[in-house]
Amino acid sequence: MCLRVNVTNFYANFKIRAKQMIKNLIEKYKNYKKQHHLNLPESYKGKYAFVGVGNHSVNNLYPVLDFLAVPLKYVCTKGIANSTKMAKRYNAEGTNDLEKIAKDDEVKGVFICSNPKIHFELCKKFLSAGKNIFVEKPPCTSLKELEELISISQNSNCVVGLQKRYAVVNSILKQKIGKANSYNLRYLTGSFPEGNPIWDLFIHPLDLAIFLFGEVKNIETKSVGAEGNKTLFAILEHANGTLGNLELSTDYSWTEAKETLVVNTEKGIFETEGTRKLTFIPKSPSVLGIPLEKVVKLPRKREILYEQSDFVPIGEFNSIHVHGYFNEIKTFTDLVEGQKAKNFSSLEDLKPTYELIEKIKI
Structure with missing residues (x-):
């Protein structure tokens, strides 16, 4: 007891x-x-500069710098008033003097998110000065310009802001798909009269196709619509044999804008809903070439590989993280600070994308 x-x-x-x-x-x-x-502020060895204070940078890039405590020394815009206002938030200096940033040895990295028309010249200037750069897409608007940037960037890190390469959904998908048989990619927005749809919008799905499925060997295209309301249909044959069917359009709706990807593989079908959700539907087994699902009633299977949650308010489910903005900037600062990081969007990585775009006429 x-x-x-x-x-x-x-x-x-x-x-x-x-x-x-x-x-x-x-x-x-x-x-x-x-x-x-x-302790993040004490972990940085160098200072940084940011060129640009537009809507995209204010909504998606500066918040990441805030979270990572990136030490900005300069904020640069064409108008000194705007750069001064933004610089006050970071105890930095507002300026419109690019040369001052280029010559400052304390500045190790430069963020560039300005008018896309001047990205090429800005990249040239800072790469030639030995700076590491993060540049929002596009860094330039021709393959010739890209090759010039590559030639002068040998001693610098350059991360291009193609955030879909860093989105959680696409990282998982790239690991899972193996060899794809085919895929269907739709990227649909409303009217876009203010810019070039290829360089401002369609570069994202075109680059994603290459990131996931490799270089393109052949392409057939057809476009319809008027200026600002264009639709591009494309069939891509990748070097590995994967076939892609793309519909890229600015003739739908911004309130109902969507991006969907369906990937057909030997084992099953992957489906994405933007960067918010990734599912997998296994294919039915067959006997003597006859699918069992045509003979007997089988339980439907759909595996959720990733889904953004709005229940738990943590960083991993924040839209800036889900869309890939956080990871692309974290990759850049890690590279500048000498930390281990994988650059998925270097200038060299973009050559197949630019080669593809130069074959497209809309």
């Missing part, structure tokens, strides 16, 4: 100590994450 009581007390005490130990581990982990974030 005494032994039974002692054993019971032992297990009771053990459960109490185990719970406390787990609680302590959780608290230590939370504190580690908190301290890591609070």
